[in-house]
Every structure is written in structure tokens, then in C-alpha cells.
Amino acid sequence: MKTVAFIGGGSFGTALSTVLAGKGCRINMYDIDQDHLARMAADMENKDYLPGVKLTGDYHFCKTNEEALKDAEFIVFALPAQHVRSAIKAAVPYIREDAIVTCISKGLEQKTHKRMSEVIGEYFDLDRYVCMSGPSHAEELGIGVPTVVAMSSKKEESAIALAELLSTNKFRVYLNDDMQGMELAASLKNVLAVGSGIANGAGYGDNTLAAMLTIGCAEATALGVVMGARPSTFFGLAGIGDMIVTCTSIHSRNFRCGRLIGQGKKPEDAIKEIGMVSEGMYTAEVVHELAEQTGVEMPIFNAIYDVINGNITVKDAMDDLMLRPIGYERDYL
Numbered sequence: 001m002k003t004v005a006f007i008g009g010g011s012f013g014t015a016l017s018t019v020l021a022g023k024g025c026r027i028n029m030y031d032i033d034q035d036h037l038a039r040m041a042a043d044m045e046n047k048d049y050l051p052g053v054k055l056t057g058d059y060h061f062c063k064t065n066e067e068a069l070k071d072a073e074f075i076v077f078a079l080p081a082q083h084v085r086s087a088i089k090a091a092v093p094y095i096r097e098d099a100i101v102t103c104i105s106k107g108l109e110q111k112t113h114k115r116m117s118e119v120i121g122e123y124f125d126l127d128r129y130v131c132m133s134g135p136s137h138a139e140e141l142g143i144g145v146p147t148v149v150a151m152s153s154k155k156e157e158s159a160i161a162l163a164e165l166l167s168t169n170k171f172r173v174y175l176n177d178d179m180q181g182m183e184l185a186a187s188l189k190n191v192l193a194v195g196s197g198i199a200n201g202a203g204y205g206d207n208t209l210a211a212m213l214t215i216g217c218a219e220a221t222a223l224g225v226v227m228g229a230r231p232s233t234f235f236g237l238a239g240i241g242d243m244i245v246t247c248t249s250i251h252s253r254n255f256r257c258g259r260l261i262g263q264g265k266k267p268e269d270a271i272k273e274i275g276m277v278s279e280g281m282y283t284a285e286v287v288h289e290l291a292e293q294t295g296v297e298m299p300i301f302n303a304i305y306d307v308i309n310g311n312i313t314v315k316d317a318m319d320d321l322m323l324r325p326i327g328y329e330r331d332y333l
Ligand SMILES: NC(=O)c1ccc[n+]([C@@H]2O[C@H](COP(=O)([O-])OP(=O)(O)OC[C@H]3O[C@@H](n4cnc5c(N)ncnc54)[C@H](O)[C@@H]3O)[C@@H](O)[C@H]2O)c1
Pocket: 007, 008, 009, 010, 011, 012, 013, 030, 031, 032, 033, 036, 049, 078, 079, 080, 081, 083, 086, 087, 104, 105, 106, 107, 136, 137, 138, 139, 276, 277, 279
């Protein structure tokens, strides 16, 4: 049976580990927060990030990167996007020459604007790297709700190997050869999820939310296309699929964080109250900078950024969006 190392034992790492533990894999779990990992080992449950999901199988909770990685054939980086650089840098010396690496973080690096594969590619051979993304709340994956994701790799064999490792009657994988599009779509939808939460918290209705997601998806696609992605990816699992699940569900911490802001909480207080990383709050700034650099018109994303940063009230942002000049819907196909 295969050994799989998880770098990051938060919500998603834990949920995905249950799929593999259920197939008999050995799970080596490492987390920089060793107190959290010790609690997890003692409880055989991740009460901090995924309460209610009992961990059964061949779990090993590791004190170092080396201990987790040295025998691992597959490695999953499962931590917030802004920590991926330091994590891969620390891990690389211990990764086996034939190991396949994936990273499930959904975000763009602040300052560099880099996608996760660009960050990882600075330290690791991308032929053995697989991007995985799609509608997959940890809370549901962890209790065996049928879940479908997409995977992309420079080398198809790597994606197929990981897809075969993970496939069960509860977990299905599609391949996609547009890694850039998948990474951008996944990151951008987190910003829309914060925006959906803001609209919900401020009391706007289903009409508003549906319009915001439709037009937001068009804005995300426009940016992706200018950056070299395929429009169809934004209408696939990593795009609209993930957007539906993230922007309409209370399981999404981005949505919940936005909802608190929409209800009048300061962004920093909303982040504190959620108690876990809301990727969209960070990605909003990167997208704002990318929109400026590329000249892509992104009024919804910019409004979300401005509300998060206290530059405008939710009501004024909504009025501005509603009163924009009349124009045509965008056309990509
Ligand atoms: N939660 C979900 O349903 C879900 C689903 C798909 C993808 N994602 C994405 O996965 C990423 C991680 O999300 P999460 O919900 O699992 O996060 P989380 O906040 O629940 O957990 C992150 C874990 O990473 C650990 N960590 C941080 N830096 C580390 C380092 N350098 N080395 C080792 N461990 C480190 C933290 O201690 C924490 O335990 C995010 O980008 C998120 O968007 C989340």
C-alpha cells in the first residue's frame, strides 16, 4: 500500500486523508502547529478544523518534514496559499525522487501574484506536480459525500497516478490540461465567495446573488483569458463548479467571513471570528492589482475589494454597480 504525506493537517488535508486511509494507505501527517497535531493524535479526530470526523486507519502524526516525507510516494500540500512557499522550501530536501506532489491551496501569492504551481515550480520538478481543484468542501468530503474534482499536470501520467490513487465510488476525478485556468478560477471564486457573503449579510436577495455570480464569473473568465487561460475551464469543475459550492454554502469560510462584513463587522474582526484562513480576503488584493495591470474591467471584484478595505459602504458599492452605463453581456465562445 502507498504512503501519502500530508503537509498541513487542517480541514481539507484531514478530509482528503480519510479517502486514502479508507483505501488502506499509510498516512503521514505533518503540521507546523505541533500542539494541534498532538491533539489530533490523541483524539483521532481533528477537533480544531474538522470536528465530527473520526480518523480510522494507518495514521502517523509526524514531528518533522523529514519523518513525514522520506518514504512518501505521494505528497499533499494542504495549507493556506500564503504558506506554500515556505512549506515547499522546507520539504524539498526530503522528497523522494519519484514522489508525486499535489497542492490543494486555492489562492495567489501576495506581492508576486504567482499561482501555486509557479511557486512550487521554483523548487520542484513540475513533471511530478499535479494541481487538484473542484467543488469539495472538507466538511462533506470527510463524511463521504460523493465529490468530483479536476486534476491537471504538465505530465499526464502524474495526474493519472494521483487520480487512480484517490478514485473511489465517493471520489471521482476528471483531467484538465489547463492548469493555469484551474488555478486562476479556484483563486478568483474565493473572492466572489466573500462578495456573496457580503451581499447575503447586507440583506440582498437571490436575484442579486445570481447576477453577482454570473457577472463575476464573466469578469474572472475575462481576466483568465487575458492571462492565457482557456475560457472553458471557468465553466468546468474548478470554475463554476467550485463557485456554486463556495458562494452559496455556509460551509465556506470565505462566504461566512463576507457575511459578517455585510452585517457590519470590520474585516479584521470578521477574520478573527472565523478563526481560520479565508483565502478570498487575501486574493481580493492580488486580483485588484492584476485588474489594474491588465486593464481588464472587473467592477464586481473591485467593489468587493473596496468594501473589504473600507473604501466604500456595501450600499454605495451596490448603487454604483447598479447604475453603471448600459452595455452588452460579455461573449467568449
Ligand atoms: N476547507 C475546504 O473545504 C477546502 C477545500 C478545498 C481546498 N481548500 C484550500 O486548501 C487550503 C487549505 O485549506 P484548509 O481549509 O485545509 O486550511 P486550514 O486553515 O483548515 O488548515 C491549514 C493547516 O495548515 C497548517 N500549516 C500552516 N503553515 C504550515 C506549514 N508551513 N507547514 C505545515 N503546516 C502548516 C496550519 O497549522 C493548519 O493546521 C486553502 O487554500 C483552501 O482554499 C480548502
